[in-house]
Amino acid sequence: MVDADQTFVIVGGGLAGAKAAETLRAEGFTGRVILIGDERDHPYERPPLSKGYLLGKEERDSVFVHEPAWYAQNDIELHLGQTVDSIDRAAKTVHFGDDGTQVHYDKLLLATGAEPRRLDIPGTDLAGVHHLRRLAHAERLKGVLTSLGRENGHIVIAGAGWIGLEVAAAAREYGAEVTVVEPAPTPLYGALGPELGNVFGELHREHGVRFHFGARLTEIVGQAGMVLAARTDDGEEHPAHDVLAAIGAAPRIGLAEAAGLELADRAHGGGVVVDERLRTSDPDIFAAGDVASFPLALFGTRLRVEHWANALNGGPAAARAMLGRDVIYDRVPYFFTDQYDLGMEYSGWAPPGSYDEVVIRGDAGKREFIAFWLKEGRVLAGMNVNVWDVTDPIQQLIRSRTRVNTENLADPHVPLDSLGA
Template sequence: MTANTAFVIVGAGLAGAKAAQTLREEGFDGPVVLLGEESEYPYERPPLSKGYLLGKEERDTVYVHPPEWYAEHDVDLRLGTAATAIDPAGREVTLADGSRIGYERLLLTTGSSPRRLTVPGAELDGVHYLRRLPDSDRMKETFGSASRVVVIGAGWIGLETTAAARAAGVEVTVLERAALPLLRVLGPEVSRIFAELHAGHGVDLRFGVQVAEITGNGGRADGVLLTDGSRIGADAVVVGIGITPNVRLADAAGLQVDNGIVVDAHLRTSDPYIYAAGDVANAFHPLLGKHIRVEHWANAVNQPQDAAKAMLGQDVAYDRVPYFFTDQYDLGMEYTGYVEPGGYDEVVFRGRRDTREFIAFWLAEGRVLAGMNVNVWDVTDPIRALVTSGRPVDATRLADPGVPLTDLLDRPAPAV
């Protein structure tokens, strides 16, 4: 196929599959080509560190659509097919086998890749990264046989895999350079709660440490050496030190790249025929008035739907408030909003932190930037409304569980 008639999507993950679905739902009846490097049908990633890793969800539950959906909706899904280059002038995508596909519109949902550890021993067997379904399979098998695991990095992936390992009865040591887990994301007021959570489940937490080497025996990891000279023995090592957006194709094609593929509120890149969505997109957010790149499930679900509509010529702008969730042990959490590291004045708590049933709100100049509900449910909509309103709220009333969150929107804050 070389004629420029197809809508081509590069990246057959959740974002790519949702974009293809939206194109069909919106009535597009032209060719839709969905290209994926992996051999698996498009799947969702949260279960890989949550329910599937814990053994609570079956493999077939992770897929975005049943396998037959793609043929039934005339989506040309090509698995195990890597795109190697984009020619914006000719509007063509080159594949690994040398063939080319012409496009009328192109959507890049190339996602991201785990940041690799760059210390001696990092390439030993038994060092795990979690991004793809086979990674979760290997990790689940490891947790079923290992006695001791070291987790490097106390971000979301590190903490969720730690909880899964503990559920499997594995001893876990978590190593983190910062003073607390999730410190950049949550700030010290809330990140301490996650430190207490894991400590209470027997995790050996070590903060303010740096890894010097992964030690090994017979080509397999058997521990971690720290820069202070101490060593922690382990049967396996899990590395969760962040992800980097997959921008190689976009960069080589001359698209604007800066912490991801730069797109406007319509998810359009610097080339009017090329769009980007999901982890890889650094998108202008109309509500926030800045570009942000969001690495969470809800963004991969919702953003490509608006990108598909924009590709069809609809006047849409992606302005959803970021949302993510986690489940660790008996703690379930949803987070709605967006806060730059250190970009808040105070944190207001509503509820009981001692029983981990509360909502935390991050405020700046009296306005709610984000809210996180922990083991408190059915409050996402009012939290989102508080965030999007941009109105100052009374912190005392915000902290009072007896005051409905909706009342904070209906009544202005008292004059100070």
């Protein structure tokens, strides 16, 4: 039973934490809600950092989840620029801030997110080496790309994943020269496999991006604190004025680990282990967003999902679970990207090795198609490229676990919603 004397604490000032706070109030919780974030900015959404805001097409204020006044209006105690140092599970307290503030919690939500993985090579201390995770990173990188475009400068991007490719697209739109270094044989190899990764490779080549596959950066060369070039393990050297490390993100588990909460192994993406209610190994502590490793019966595995939709939906689900509602978090993973004139949505989960067939509906050459990843005739994932309003039927196909006729699946004239019945 939840009452007005209870205190719910949320650690993490991103989308998951902000939406959890919003949901607590929307569901009628009248107790204290304390939201602690280690950034000085109000909670914001991250997709614009590598898309609209980075491109200069969206204003800075558009990234924020709520207007700043919303928090006081809804009696959310907001502590920005504050780091939580520890959790005392026995006393049910969190300690944060320079003065060691201690607050009691009845329920605690960890929405600590993830942090960019760092390049462990010489030269990463140079001024022109960048990461992209926070609003401050995006502001800095936006200025860098503007300058590179004006001066015909060159950026080397380590990693051909979503962030790497979105920044490559932005850099080319600014007019910068771009080289992407990637150890896999295609872009997005871990997400899309070799069959569809090449679609994005060709897209970027058409826009002037150079790729160097099968290689890793080994050194960033500089002079007087500035970047001059990036070297790879196969002996190549690429001229560069700036370097972006886009080699993935790691869940921020330090706080949970120190508190003795159960953690997922690397095979399941790491992160904090939660059950289908997003509850950790401590029944009064929950986790959501990038840091949470949750069970998804649909795929018979445990997943940690680093995408916007997981934070958007996971925060509210955790809030309802904290209130004692009957919650089962089993959303089909979903993400999207925008690169040049290509818009894409992806639903499901089909890493390389998990599927035995890829079916294309439409024209991949024109980049207007839907791709389906199947295992034994059942759809594991679907990706629509410049084809819209099909997410619901794609997700229904995934959820149905129905064997589909692949000829019908590939035929644009056969309605998708007729295949999963």
